[in-house]
Amino acid sequence: MPLTRVPLGSGAADVAYDRTGTGPGLVLVHGTGATREQWLPLTEAVADRFTVVAPDYSGSGGTTDHGGPLTLADLADEVLAAADHAGLDRFHLVGHSLGAAIATHLAAHHPERVRSLVLHAGWAHTDSRLRAQFTYWLDLLHADAAHGTAHFARMLPLAAFGPRYWERTSTAANEELVRGLAAALAPGIARQVEVDLSVDLRPLLGRVTAPTLVLAGAHDQIIGADQQRALLAGIPDSRYQEIDAGHGAPGEDPAGFAALIAGFLDERRAAEEVPAAGAPAEPAVAARA
Structure with a gap:
């Protein structure tokens, strides 16, 4: 399991991640209290055509850090550092719940790095509810x-x-x-919930340039439809799709969840390859030292 050290506002983190497959880069960001293992069904579905990087961010899995408060920017830096360490220059990016907020933050601050974006059960800002x-x-x-x-x-x-x-x-x-x-449940889940409380992506949404799929759970009782509408209204190149599941679709319907996301990723990969017809195929991604 690779590790990379990342400086954070309150110290440093040693970020653990999995790297699987070959092809264009794909980075997967788990939700509150989960780990990178949340993404095993999707990884298995696409590893024959994508280089999949799935990190644990602070509070989860094999990642260790200073033990203090965290920010959304800290977690986005950890995810980007894992992508860098794995050798991914540009990549598709998928996030679930808090992972969707982290992915949005990353895509807004580093638009040149993100080929496409999938936000499942994400939200624009933590309102009173x-x-x-x-x-x-x-x-x-x-x-x-x-x-x-x-x-x-x-x-x-x-x-x-x-x-x-x-x-x-x-x-x-x-x-x-x-x-x-x-x-x-991840031992640092309470620290991650504190980050949930801090989310306000509204000033950043217009800076996301990647084609974006806003994927909602049709029966999501945690994140309301108003939050999905806010993401769609704020992200310029975005579209909407639903899965017949709740907030926890990755666990409730792992095969259906993986199939929906894989379909979007395959579509985006095909769209990128069209202008390059006749050009050499993109080389497999090599890990950085």
């Missing part, structure tokens, strides 16, 4: 830490999954999922 929600998450996480409970993990399926999950699950299966979530 989202602030209440994220504050509640922190309350649950602090209570769990103090008392050894799993209130946050028990809340997650209720908030993150759509009707199809509940139609096919049982009480026993949901209890098993809650136990798994409680064990798998």
Whole structure:
């Protein structure tokens, strides 16, 4: 597992990432409390034609840092540093939830680096409703830490999954999922929720030049449709698509989620290749030392 050191506002981070496949670069940014393993189904679907880089940002997986407060800019710097270390000059960029906010920030500040952008369950700014929600998450996480409970993990399926999950699950299966979530949540999730509370991308949206897919969960109870409309209105070259799932579509329908994103990426790759007809094929990306 490669590591790269990144200077942050409050110290440094050693960012862990996976690099898989060959072809044009693709960087995947996970959501709050998750890790790079969130992207395994999509990686498996596209690694035959994309060089996939999936980092853990601070608070998750194999990445370690100073342990203090984080900013959206810090996390975007970590993602870009992983792409640099993996040898990606320009790349497609996909983010889920907080990962979508990180990806938007990166695409706005480094438009020359981003070929295309997919934002699933992203939001433009943390309004009063989202602030209440994220504050509640922190309350649950602090209570769990103090008392050894799993209130946050028990809340997650209720908030993150759509009707199809509940139609096919049982009480026993949901209890098993809650136990798994409680064990798998990233240790730095509370620090990441503090970043959720800080998001305000409205001044940056117009600076995103990459063709962008705003991918919404049709049953998302965490991020409202108003936030998707704000992303669409603010990003010049953007379009909208829905998946029949909730906020947690990567876990609720991993195959369908991967297929939708792979379709967009393949379309963008084909569009880039048209003007270069007859030119030499783009070489496989080589890792930097």
